[in-house]
Amino acid sequence: MPYCINSSxxxxxxxxxxxxxxxxxxxxxxxxxxxxxxxxxxxxVLDRAVRVSVDLYGSLALTGKGHGTxxxxxxxxxxxxxxxxxxxxxxxxxxxxxxxDIPLGGRQVRLEAESIALRRREANPYRYANAMKFRLxxxxxxxxxxxxxxxxxxxxxxxxNPRDADSREPGEAAYRYRDWATFLRLVDKxxxxxxxxxxxxxxxVTGRAAEEIRAREKAILDAxxxxxxxxxxxxxxxxxxxxxxxxxxxxxxxxxxxxxxxxFLARLDAYALAAAEENAAGNRVVTAPTGGASGLFAGVVHxxxxxxxxxxxxxxxxxxxxxxxxxxxKTNASIxxxxxxxxxxxxxxxxxxxxxxxxxxxxxxxLVGVAxxxxxxHHLGLTCDPVDGYxxxxxxxxNAVGACTACxxxxxxxxSTPGKQKVTLDEAFAAxxxxxxxxxxxFRETALGGLAACALCD
Ligand code: SF4
Numbered sequence: 001m002p003y004c005i006n007s008s009x010x011x012x013x014x015x016x017x018x019x020x021x022x023x024x025x026x027x028x029x030x031x032x033x034x035x036x037x038x039x040x041x042x043x044x045v046l047d048r049a050v051r052v053s054v055d056l057y058g059s060l061a062l063t064g065k066g067h068g069t070x071x072x073x074x075x076x077x078x079x080x081x082x083x084x085x086x087x088x089x090x091x092x093x094x095x096x097x098x099x100x101d102i103p104l105g106g107r108q109v110r111l112e113a114e115s116i117a118l119r120r121r122e123a124n125p126y127r128y129a130n131a132m133k134f135r136l137x138x139x140x141x142x143x144x145x146x147x148x149x150x151x152x153x154x155x156x157x158x159x160x161n162p163r164d165a166d167s168r169e170p171g172e173a174a175y176r177y178r179d180w181a182t183f184l185r186l187v188d189k190x191x192x193x194x195x196x197x198x199x200x201x202x203x204x205v206t207g208r209a210a211e212e213i214r215a216r217e218k219a220i221l222d223a224x225x226x227x228x229x230x231x232x233x234x235x236x237x238x239x240x241x242x243x244x245x246x247x248x249x250x251x252x253x254x255x256x257x258x259x260x261x262x263x264f265l266a267r268l269d270a271y272a273l274a275a276a277e278e279n280a281a282g283n284r285v286v287t288a289p290t291g292g293a294s295g296l297f298a299g300v301v302h303x304x305x306x307x308x309x310x311x312x313x314x315x316x317x318x319x320x321x322x323x324x325x326x327x328x329x330k331t332n333a334s335i336x337x338x339x340x341x342x343x344x345x346x347x348x349x350x351x352x353x354x355x356x357x358x359x360x361x362x363x364x365x366x367l368v369g370v371a372x373x374x375x376x377x378h379h380l381g382l383t384c385d386p387v388d389g390y391x392x393x394x395x396x397x398x399n400a401v402g403a404c405t406a407c408x409x410x411x412x413x414x415x416s417t418p419g420k421q422k423v424t425l426d427e428a429f430a431a432x433x434x435x436x437x438x439x440x441x442x443f444r445e446t447a448l449g450g451l452a453a454c455a456l457c458d
Pocket of ligand 1 (some may be wrong): 293337342346384386391392445
């Protein structure tokens, strides 16, 4: 096998502030890491440093303001972590004319609000769509240290100059697979349930014990539940110029009345809307695989837990299996709207959620993959065109529609005959990548085309 997937599948589920993991979680992590790297610079370099500046490129620049990327960068420079940072504090950062003293190697350097520059009109000189250039400057504005990081989707960060400390994976996967077909072959060969293979690999690549991994799974599921519960309990307008009203509470209230014939779908809609609205508000959510698509999987989890009474242990196992599928999509295609459009975000979220539903329904590993493939197939070509650059229209409703598609895909998989499918999940991911590469850049998270450019939204 030329390569194998050797990363934690639970990393596809990152807890952190919305509204876009590429624009909030990753920049916060990269900024915090920049400060950590600076702290180990020679004292003579540190002594010259008086200011920090950050240049944002690609969709980080084009839609960074609406996504709160500047605040996320400031928070990271101030030492905040996505999972634990106080979102009210985060939202209040960078008032006009504001600035901060950043503790660095025993001294302070200054961050002014205008030092975080959104390079909207400049060509991105770097190798990846979403680039961040961090610089330490001296009193004359000369660069004394520079580092470049990339936001590669779902809150993940890669560095132009990786250091040893970036490779935190202490081990090799116990079971080697590179796509869904090779994963299914392992299931057959060793006669193990998919969740057990995923758990053994998770232990091997992270170096964590099974109990720690179980605890992490529960924390992820609980954070998803909390985002749904908060969303259902909150009414009013979302932040931003669109002045969009939250709808989750209203939809849930009507779900059992006027929607009696398909009330369960309306409930699922409400759950996904609730978490997606929390994401749009910049509150704490769980990427699955991204922040913009976080409402979809969280809504499905809440539906399975509350409406279907699926036991926690089954959901924990399902999380691992969905994580395998999301990680295959990320590795072999993309989960970044800036790279492949919304098919990589809501499309992959629906695919993962369909797998979760099929798993919770007790379908065979093969049919779990069929459910995922059906959901992925019917999101191919989906563009990313957030109106005004805010993760609200079409994103919030798209989470609800994607959750219902996942439910339908799981049902169609249940009604399928194993071995009769013409398109495999791996082929659907390959088609997604090819489609994304062929997509005009204006449909890839730049807010320059599609719904983002429609007359209604002027
Ligand atoms: S359209 Fe899709 S990919 Fe784009 S910001 Fe919205 S949810 Fe994310």
